[in-house]
Amino acid sequence: MRQQRRLKSRPRSHIAAQKGALPAGCAASGDKRLTTDFSGLAAALDAADPLRHFRDDFILRDDLVYLDGNSLGALPKATPARLAETVRGEWGEGLINSWLSADWVNAPRRIGDKIAGLVGASPGEVIIADSTSVNIFKALTSAMALRPDRRVILSEAGNFPTDLYMMQGVAAFSGGRTRIVTAPGASVLDHLNDDVAALLLTQVHYKTGEIRDMAAVTRAAHDKGVLVIWDLSHSVGAIPVDLGAANADFAVGCGYKFLNGGPGAPAFIFVAQRHQHVMPALSGWFGHARPFAFEDDYAPAPGIERFLCGTPPVLGLAALEVGVDLMARADMGALRQKSLRLGDLFMACMAEYCGGFGFTLVSPADPARRGSHLSYAHPQAHAMVQALKARDVIGDFRALDIMRFGLTPLYLRYVDVVTAVTTLRDICLTGAWDRPEFHVRGAVT
């Protein structure tokens, strides 16, 4: 484990005098002149923001800067009432009749069709089910079933852990028939060949925020007969996605991030129409062609419903639908433009306010390659994120040394960006990050 040097808080002048003795990046740059009026600029951008009224649709304290909507989206104002109605009215009064009278039974498909509209899929290509991890299992096993002569599943080293872990489980379950190959960054494409069944990639990298060119990668994979599974967890509701134009095979994604579906919201799976004949490995009764015929033998539903497994989580679906409906009302072009502007403002503020404190941008500055979060590396990233939280600026820490700031254009204001970076500057100048409690690692970061 890396040794962390502890510094006692000292007056600024003392820090400046001992600059050379401080851990990398913690030296003060208090003498730096701040020239740009970012607050004025941010206020003007907020006043002209065509999406600004969406913030009123969320429960968010005015003095809270929430930069973690890419990990757990904020609570829509309409969700508590919708959940109360689902619980008291539909469950409490309607009881089992609500499967039909409240249309619970069609919720996975109904909400799936709404998400299809957000990701460039056709109706009947997306369904809500299970978690992203479980849907990765379904997509991987489906791709392997469609490429029975191939023995390799391929991914990127440093992909989101659950993607890699699910691959490892699938490979172990195959009894040695399937092998995993991972390679860093763009070099993963060098490993495409006619022994690869499936390539599993995340479109927007969870750490760096870098966007993969979905159409180009899919084309390169298809040239070798490889099926591609896109993890859209940091894409859906964050950037324009066009699965149809990319000729994508499979995709999965989260309901609780940019879609604001609530903690542990059910996930979605996309299966291109042309692959929907595949026999699902998770052949549960809700994916059966006639679940209520109670037949002994499994017969998969004709379409996307076969990728359901067990009974749908009705309460989670109700909350998710509110978030998806809200997202569907926003114009994706406007969302993307605001997301990039928020990022540009964040980077400009960081350069001017925190330029001397040793932060390294690990996200692409190039807007064409940047998703909707920004990450900076810093040796004291963990303690600084905790210190920010203590001042109501919520970002997150991703091991080993990344501070991650989600930019959710539905409810984030430009002034929030300025508040976040000025708060970080103050924490650096005063050494306020260096308190024992900020060095304690929680079970969730």
Ligand SMILES: *Cc1c(COP(=O)(O)O)cnc(C)c1O
């Ligand atoms: C958040 C995230 C997941 C989460 O998977 P769960 O099964 O919902 O825990 C998966 N993949 C990526 C890329 C993510 O960012």
